[in-house]
Amino acid sequence: MFLEMPGKSYKEQLPALTAYEQKLSLDLKQDLDYFAGEIGEHNYQYYDALKTAESFIADQLEAAGYTVQFQGYDIDNQRFNNIEVEIPGTEKADEILIIGAHYDSVIGSPGANDNGSGVVALLALARAFQGRQFPKTLRFVAFVNEEPPFFCTEDMGSLVYARRCRSRNEKIIGMMSLETMGYYSDKPGSQKYPINLLNNIYPVTGNFISFVSNVSSQNFIKQVVKLFRSHTQFPSEGTALPDAVSGVGWSDHWSFWQVDYPALMITDTAPFRYPYYHTAEDTPDKVNYDCLARVIAGLERVILELLA
Numbered sequence: 001m002f003l004e005m006p007g008k009s010y011k012e013q014l015p016a017l018t019a020y021e022q023k024l025s026l027d028l029k030q031d032l033d034y035f036a037g038e039i040g041e042h043n044y045q046y047y048d049a050l051k052t053a054e055s056f057i058a059d060q061l062e063a064a065g066y067t068v069q070f071q072g073y074d075i076d077n078q079r080f081n082n083i084e085v086e087i088p089g090t091e092k093a094d095e096i097l098i099i100g101a102h103y104d105s106v107i108g109s110p111g112a113n114d115n116g117s118g119v120v121a122l123l124a125l126a127r128a129f130q131g132r133q134f135p136k137t138l139r140f141v142a143f144v145n146e147e148p149p150f151f152c153t154e155d156m157g158s159l160v161y162a163r164r165c166r167s168r169n170e171k172i173i174g175m176m177s178l179e180t181m182g183y184y185s186d187k188p189g190s191q192k193y194p195i196n197l198l199n200n201i202y203p204v205t206g207n208f209i210s211f212v213s214n215v216s217s218q219n220f221i222k223q224v225v226k227l228f229r230s231h232t233q234f235p236s237e238g239t240a241l242p243d244a245v246s247g248v249g250w251s252d253h254w255s256f257w258q259v260d261y262p263a264l265m266i267t268d269t270a271p272f273r274y275p276y277y278h279t280a281e282d283t284p285d286k287v288n289y290d291c292l293a294r295v296i297a298g299l300e301r302v303i304l305e306l307l308a
């Protein structure tokens with residue numbers, strides 16, 4: 001059986017946002033209004049905008065108190081950078097948890113939800129953890145060049161990064177890809193699935209956050225979903241499916257699978273829910289900042305426990 005943890009139906013009213021989540025929601029909106037609204041489309045075709053996006057992420061991480069590292073590589077004489085910060089562990093520093101999000105937008109789109117939502121979530125989490133110490137090592141990485149024509153090629157930023165981890169023999173205990181995670185709908189039928197069978201098992205209303213992995217990462221995803229649910233009153237679904245199912249490998253977690261690390265994606269399911277996926281209409285006004293804040297607050301608690 002490859003389906004894991006179909007969730008219960010969530011009919012209960014969600015609790016009111018905490019003061020922390022309210023503040024988070026405003027910060028997310030402010031960051032995304034700049035990142036996708038002002039910068040606009042940012043990718044190899046809009047190279048200056050991509051560099052502006054890179055600087056924004058690096059500046060925000062530095063302002064939060066981190067020392068920023070770049071992993072650069074060239075394509076056709078142009079430089080592309082992954083952006084990385086780390087909090088070294090105090091007792092089991094060799095065990096590393098990676099939180100990642102790609103920061104390029106697809107051609108023809110400002111990429112507010114895909115993947116501005118993942119980027120602003122990454123920044124929010126990085127701010128939340130800065131200045132604290134944990135037994136294990138925590139890394140935040142913003143990846144370049146996830147979208148086509150780089151997707152699943154040698155020039156995909158996260159594949160360059162994951163291979164370096166493997167070549168250094170790093171012990172990555174898990175990688176979480178923050179991918180298109182800001183769109184929620186209470187409309188019945190708003191949620192679709194890559195295979196029909198799943199319609200009978202999972203909700204057809206797109207109001208939940210989804211954790212997705214392949215079968216090899218199922219121990220990791222089980223642990224993460226269990227931790228998320230134990231602390232967080234927000235609907236969530238977890239699925240470990242074969243790599244071959246459409247959509248299961250559609251982000252930077254795929255790169256970590258290529259070098260045999262456990263990895264999963266945290267997503268609103270993108271094309272299976274979001275009507276503006278990969279279009280010019282993927283703008284900051286489509287993102288539900290309150291839902292995104294709830295999810296991020298939940299992920300903070302998950303990360304904390306994974307680092308213990």
Ligand SMILES: [Zn+2]
Pocket residue numbers: 102114115146179180251
């Ligand atoms: Zn994406």
